[in-house]
Amino acid sequence: MQIISVENMVKRFGSITAVDGITFGVDENSIFGFLGPNGAGKTTTISILCTLLDPTSGKAFLNGHDCSAESAAVRKSIGIVFQDSSLDKDLTARENLMFHARLYNVATPERKQRVDEALVFAGLQDRADDLVKKFSGGMKRRLEVARGLIHKPKVLFLDEPTLGLDPQSRSSLWEFIIELPKKHDVTIFMTTHYMEEAEVCDHIAIIDKGKIIASGTPGSLKKLIGGDVIYLKTSDNRKAAETLQKLFGLSATEKDGEIFISTPRGDSCIPALIREIGDIVLSVRLQRPTLNDVFLKLTGKEIRAENGSVENDVKETVRSYRRRHDRG
Amino acid sequence: MIEANAVYVIVAREFKKFIRERTRLVSAIARPLVWLFLIGGGMSRIVPIAGGVSYMQFIFPGILGMTILFSSIFSSISIIWDKEFGFMKEILVAPISRFSIVVGKATSGMVLSTIQAAIILAFFPLLGLKIGFAEVAGILLISAALSFAISSLGIVLASFYDSYESFSVIMNFIVMPMFFLSGAMYPVKLMPTILRFFTRINPLTYGIDAIKHLSLPPGAGPMGADFPFLLDVAVIIAATVIFVAIGGKAFERKG
Incomplete structure (x- = not known):
């Protein structure tokens, strides 16, 4: 069943078209990745799905409700972790969670129990009564994810969940996130511009300049760029190339003293290759395509390329100030 | 429709923070006291006592008004920051009506401002004023109503401005003129006609x-007072209704 479906959705701000007629669906209890560079339209799309913005045209449905006409029903079905923390850092972890539970009308007898569970889930039970401003970036994000789940939403939105975290916190946050659909019966809709992080997604849509330019599983997207590449150094490149042609029907190319072949399943070719020409092979190197290569091929640019409007620059400055400031 | 849980969360959150941040309270109380005793005290030496009222006594109601004006506007203007970077987003995506948010925010402005006004009010014996128990209760009620109205005005302003630079615009072109054109520092009836016009359209007056x-x-x-008491009360109530209605509408706008 599709928990989110978006049909030909357009969002314009004055003369700028932020989202330009996108259509996609998200399966229930899957992890869906919405990828693209800054300014591609990811946050605008999330804002529409979260009922914070109305689309200029087109439709968006979440859990069977129209995101612009039935915003109350949609809001009950979603939890959100924004790019910028929406925790109140002058309150304790427990207070943040208790206020959230009250806002979502969690009944009084259940409220305390759900908050305690969320604290355990975030691994913050020992820090429950500390002010959030004393927490590390990773702790705050875990608390926000746990908070977003207190009212048992059907969809949890994560907008750039790992932005501004150090590599160690990032990987531990991912371990935490990939458990969510099974543990909490929830669909994850996340955006990121770290391509390597999108590997955990069940399904990916890549957006650029407001349009979806590709979608599929991470594996199927990588197949778009023709699979793996095997590089060989041999003592006799000509003989090796002939053998490869005879054995696998693959024509090898020579470059810088190496020969390379492209094949969809590079890993399974290597054993046979070694068996046949092992005596002349000096080294073998297998290169797998990354989602970054996919993006590069589709758009001709790196995903991290910024589009630096003045407003974005100001926001970015304030964000980075707050991140430094909040950490202290 | 007003959801009690939403109003409770918004008020409880600000109240908790208010109690925790002692320095904010101290500085919020210090400003009106400085005006009262340094400016009021100093001016009392050159302004003659009229009708048995010294200048320092005369500005006391204005200083209470200043306390309410600043704390109510600050409380509401924080929405600008909160909207972009903080807790307001958490509230905006919760399944509660926009109107509840406006009422919650105005109520928290009212609670915090009235507490601060009560602290300043406690200084009246030092000024040689004689205010009875019923009048003290009346002043607190007026303070609460006025804070609710001005907090609602702050929400209206916050909904029209959404960048942090606009804060100084609001301070210099709205808050400071509102204070000086309110009869706080000079009697309205002695003002030049043009200033008297602005004073009369200012709810703080x-x-x-x-x-x-x-x-x-x-x-x-x-x-002494410039207008009939009942007119004062009627204007405060009317201003509250108008600002809450505009604030509620302004908050419902989506991009």
Whole structure:
């Protein structure tokens, strides 16, 4: 069943078209990745799905409700972790969670129990009564994810969940996130511009300049760029190339003293290759395509390329100030 | 529709923070006291007593009005920051009506401002004013109503401005003129006509005027109240209704 479906959705701000007629669906209890560079339209799309913005045209449905006409029903079905923390850092972890539970009308007898569970889930039970401003970036994000789940939403939105975290916190946050659909019966809709992080997604849509330019599983997207590449150094490149042609029907190319072949399943070719020409092979190197290569091929640019409007620059400055400031 | 849980969360959150941040409270209380004792005390030496009221006594209602004006506007203007970077987003995506958010925010502005006004009010014996128990209760009620109105005005302003640079615009072109054109520092009836016009369209004027009725002795002449008490109360109530309605509408706008 599709928990989110978006049909030909357009969002314009004055003369700028932020989202330009996108259509996609998200399966229930899957992890869906919405990828693209800054300014591609990811946050605008999330804002529409979260009922914070109305689309200029087109439709968006979440859990069977129209995101612009039935915003109350949609809001009950979603939890959100924004790019910028929406925790109140002058309150304790427990207070943040208790206020959230009250806002979502969690009944009084259940409220305390759900908050305690969320604290355990975030691994913050020992820090429950500390002010959030004393927490590390990773702790705050875990608390926000746990908070977003207190009212048992059907969809949890994560907008750039790992932005501004150090590599160690990032990987531990991912371990935490990939458990969510099974543990909490929830669909994850996340955006990121770290391509390597999108590997955990069940399904990916890549957006650029407001349009979806590709979608599929991470594996199927990588197949778009023709699979793996095997590089060989041999003592006799000509003989090796002939053998490869005879054995696998693959024509090898020579470059810088190496020969390379492209094949969809590079890993399974290597054993046979070694068996046949092992005596002349000096080294073998297998290169797998990354989602970054996919993006590069589709758009001709790196995903991290910024589009630096003045407003974005100001926001970015304030964000980075707050991140430094909040950490202290 | 007003959801009680939403109003409770918004008010409880600000109240908790208010109690925790002692320095904010101290500085919020220090400003009006500096005005009262340094400016009021200094001016009392050159402004003659009129109708039995010294200048320092005369500005006391205005200083209460100042306390309410600043704390109510600050409380509401924080929405600008909160909207972009903080807790307001958490509230905006919760399944509660926009109107509840406006009422919650105005209520928290009211609670915090009235507490601060009560602290300043406690200094009245030092000024030689004689204010009875019923009048003290009346002043607190007026303070609460005035804070609710001005907090709602702050919400209206916050909904029209959404960048942090706009804060100084609001301070210099709205808050400071509102204070000086409110009869807080000079009697309205002695102002030039053009200034008197601005004073009469300023809701703060009527709040301060109502407090003058309750705190200054009758027959204070030029130092006393300028308008009938019932008119003051009517204007405060009307301003509250208008600002809450505009604030509610302004908050419902989506991009």
